[in-house]
Amino acid sequence: MFLSVGVRFEANVEALNMVETAGNYSKHRRVPYLVEEDGKLKTVYVPALSGESLAHAYQEHLVREALGLGLSVCDDCRRNEFYKSMNKVHLKKKVNPIPDDPRDIEIAIVRSCVVEDVGGFLYAEKPPVRRSSAFQVSYALPVKSVALFATSEPQLHARHAQMDTSSKKGNASEQMIYYVETGTALYGFTFNLDLDAIGVSAITSEPILDENELKIRREAAMRALFRMLSSAQFGAKLSRFFPVGGITEVAVAVTEHPFVVTSPIYDDYIARTERRLKVLEGLGENYLFTVATGEKVPEEALKEAVDYLREQGAF
């Protein structure tokens, strides 16, 4: 089974994804938005969140859900440091001595860590072993029809510290101003999850785990997505810049084989996705498509998807 979710969320005054700092100024991630005016192209920079940022948050939720279900998570991932068995130093924490056969390396990693099973890894030694992530996340970009209303504004802050002469070092001042660039936009992003990839070897195609554990891991992967969206716990600086807003729309498609909902950055994404799914039906494929707009809340749509997956025997 394959799950694809289109999410629209409103975020006012957020600092969810910061990039470079220049002195006391930290910048929000931005992307160029190309506008054509009188035959000439103009670039407007709008705030954005990278897929990597969202992927990191998803994996943090996956750690918590997996541990809650009594599944194995390696020490690095438990600390939310997703090194993913990238070299011998990290792999030795899971299996020592390290096997020579790539198949055995993959089995050892997948068995000992749900996050590396679902999120993939790249062991960059000899022999190299790679496993693609079972989930994919696009950038979160402002919805195209209102992208020009998205803003990136610096907010001034001041740090105060009382210092007496004995604790003062160098020319450190008691007050220091700094700026955090905040974004405001209606964002859209796509999240895909290939449930069939979980617990199955990316070398031999054979299941690495028994059917029961496969099902529990799939459930953990779904719960992590549910929790991430429902709690709005993704992105940076949530402690002081928790965005004002929330999820406005969710569209969920569950299919037998890969299929991606039209990106929610386009206004016609729900209608287009419905029409495209009708084509799949013509090819003899069953699917579930549910949307949360207006009356229905996102959690209801996600629960429908979970119930459908349970009916289909995914977990």
Add this chain to the structure above:
Amino acid sequence: MVPLTFFLKVTMRPTGIVALRALPQSKMRTALRYVPPTTLIGAIAYPLHHLSGNRAETVYDRKTFKSTADGVKNLFEWVTVKTIGKPRLYGALLKINTVYRGKAQSAVTSFPSAVMYGSGDFTITAVYLVNEEKLSKGPYTMKDLERAAWGITRLGSRESVVSVENVETGKAEISEASSAETSYAFPFKGFEVQGRGTLQSVVDWRSGIGDYSSAKRIVMFYPEGTVSVRGKLSVTTVGGETLVLAP
């Protein structure tokens, strides 16, 4: 009797970003502006394998290894792409702080991407010409290929999510010509081209998919809009559009 070949014409909408690395493992990881043929093969290989329950990604053969996409490359006579809207290469600067052997170090880098995002329409249309003989000898049918085309999820990295908006199938006729007008990428070799476009060095997918450290490369011309091509051409028409094939 001119041979006809099956084609798949796949129209995709990007989710704003297409991140494809031109030179992996370099300090400044330059992005490709346009989608190379190897990525198009990999993109369709994943859903195609999914249909048969094949989850394998890497094939190990003694000390060499290849992508399983290499196993499906022979199903295609030719692959090419048309891009509507000019992608813009952009990457934010990232500061990386590390501690190496007890010393704090700082470096600045960037991971640029091709940004396909703006008030206009950005679409990527891939065309796959199918080798029917190879297809008939393998486990997949034309219907499987069509379903796989609908199942393309990304072009390259896991952030480069796309949605397939339309799949057209049919039969195409390959013929000789001295001139053609095309919007699709073609190998830049001994042709006279009139119009705007970008030259991009890409891995020749026919030489193998997986390890590109010593792979053969070809120069492809990616048109902006439509260009006129003159020379000794091999051409075909799919869904009313002309493709220029490899000489």
